[in-house]
Structures are given as structure tokens and as C-alpha cells.
Amino acid sequence: xxxxxxxxxxxxxxxxxxxxxxxxxxxxxxxxxxxxxxxxxxxxxxxxxxxxxxxxxxxxxxxxxxxxxxxxxxxxxxxxxxxxxxxxxxxxxxxxxxxxxxxxxxxxxx
Amino acid sequence: xxxxxxxxxxxxxxxxxxxxxxxxxxxxxxxxxxxxxxxxxxxxxxxxxxxxxxxxxxxxxxxxxxxxxxxxxxxxxxxxxxxxxxxxxxxxxxxxxxxxxxxxxxxxxxxxxxxxx
Numbered sequence: 001x002x003x004x005x006x007x008x009x010x011x012x013x014x015x016x017x018x019x020x021x022x023x024x025x026x027x028x029x030x031x032x033x034x035x036x037x038x039x040x041x042x043x044x045x046x047x048x049x050x051x052x053x054x055x056x057x058x059x060x061x062x063x064x065x066x067x068x069x070x071x072x073x074x075x076x077x078x079x080x081x082x083x084x085x086x087x088x089x090x091x092x093x094x095x096x097x098x099x100x101x102x103x104x105x106x107x108x109x110x
Numbered sequence: 111x112x113x114x115x116x117x118x119x120x121x122x123x124x125x126x127x128x129x130x131x132x133x134x135x136x137x138x139x140x141x142x143x144x145x146x147x148x149x150x151x152x153x154x155x156x157x158x159x160x161x162x163x164x165x166x167x168x169x170x171x172x173x174x175x176x177x178x179x180x181x182x183x184x185x186x187x188x189x190x191x192x193x194x195x196x197x198x199x200x201x202x203x204x205x206x207x208x209x210x211x212x213x214x215x216x217x218x219x220x221x222x223x224x225x226x227x
Contacts, residue, residue, distance in 0.1 A: 036213040051213035089155050098170035101155040
């Protein structure tokens with residue numbers, strides 16, 4: 001039950017697109033479509049941005065999108081805005097041991 | 111809404127006890143799981159365990175804490191509790207309760223728990 005692998009940091013200029021990867025195994029990301037992404041600003045609880053691989057909760061801008069191929073899920077943020085600067089975490093169901101999170105990616109808007 | 115309560119300072123070897131009071135939903139919701147998740151600078155977000163009701167109560171615990179953790183629902187108070195035994199400084203973290211419907215859509219406010227002698 002190891003943490004999912006995310007890049008430690010990514011960056012982009014306003015208006016650009018960035019993609020954050022999340023690599024797991026055939027026991028979690030590769031098997032389950034319960035893959036979700038969370039945004040977290042300093043001192044706050046995480047906020048759901050994407051669920052079921054590619055669905056957006058109401059209120060989340062359509063600039064945020066998700067996908068999955070094999071054991072790797074991805075979060076793409078297009079048209080970067082300064083308020084997107086935050087930490088992002090992926091999460092996948094891992095069977096009888098529950099959920100597993102990624103190590104987190106710090107997004108910097110340059 | 112999820113409202114957490116419990117002490118924030120413990121000594122090594124003590125038992126961590128936190129409660130998560132649920133409003134606007136039922137701990138017995140057939141579609142929900144009630145999770146405890148912690149976050150520290152060194153370990154990021156870490157799932158600890160969850161309880162859920164599907165005709166009977168089930169628990170799922172992370173391997174890393176399986177021998178020390180208990181999560182219990184309390185239907186009379188509509189809340190869920192976390193107990194983590196024999197804490198060490200490594201257990202210092204912000205602890206969150208969260209509801210899952212296959213994704214974690216509601217989170218508690220977080221409780222900073224510090225383990226120090």
C-alpha cells in the first residue's frame with residue numbers, strides 16, 4: 001500500500017496549461033475508476049476538484065480535467081490563473097485497505 | 111458538515127482520541143464511508159481508515175496503523191470516532207475526518223495533534 005507517485009512540483013505561466021501525473025499500480029489506479037483529485041491551499045482542508053477519473057463537481061471550472069491510462073492518472077489545468085497556485089493530491093481506491101493518496105504536487109503560477 | 115473535537119497535545123505512549131460529529135447526513139448512509147485522514151509535512155495526506163454501513167458495519171484500515179487503530183460509528187450521536195494507541199512523535203499531524211461517496215467531498219476542519227514529551 002505505497003503512496004501514489006506525483007511530481008513534487010510543476011509550474012506554468014498564466015494562460016498556459018499544466019498536467020500533473022499520478023502513477024499507481026494495477027491494485028489501485030489501474031483497477032479502480034475511483035480516482036479523484038484535490039486542491040489544497042495553505043492552512044485549509046483539501047477541496048475536491050475531480051472525481052471518478054474525469055468528473056467535475058459543480059462549481060469547479062471546466063479548466064480542470066482528468067484522465068487515466070493504465071496505472072497513471074492525470075490532472076490537466078488549462079488557462080492557468082493565479083488562484084490555481086496550490087498543492088494538488090490524487091487519490092485512488094486500493095481495495096480492502098481503503099484509499100491511497102499521492103505525495104502531492106506544488107503548482108506554482110509564474 | 112463535519113465538526114471535529116479532541117485534544118491536541120499528547121505524550122508518547124498515550125492514546126489519541128478524536129470525534130467527528132456529522133450534520134446534514136447520517137453515519138448509516140448506505141452510500142457513504144466515514145474516513146480519518148492525516149497530514150504531515152513528511153508524509154503528505156495519509157489515509158488511516160474508514161467505517162461504512164452496508165447492511166452491517168465494515169472497517170478498512172491502512173496497513174501502516176492497522177495494529178493500533180480503531181474507528182467506531184456512534185449511531186445515537188451521529189458521529190464517528192478515532193482511537194490510535196501508543197502514539198509516538200511520528201504521529202504528529204493534522205487529522206481530518208472526511209465523508210466519501212467514492213470520493214472525499216466533505217472534510218472536517220482538521221485537528222493538529224502534537225505528540226511530545
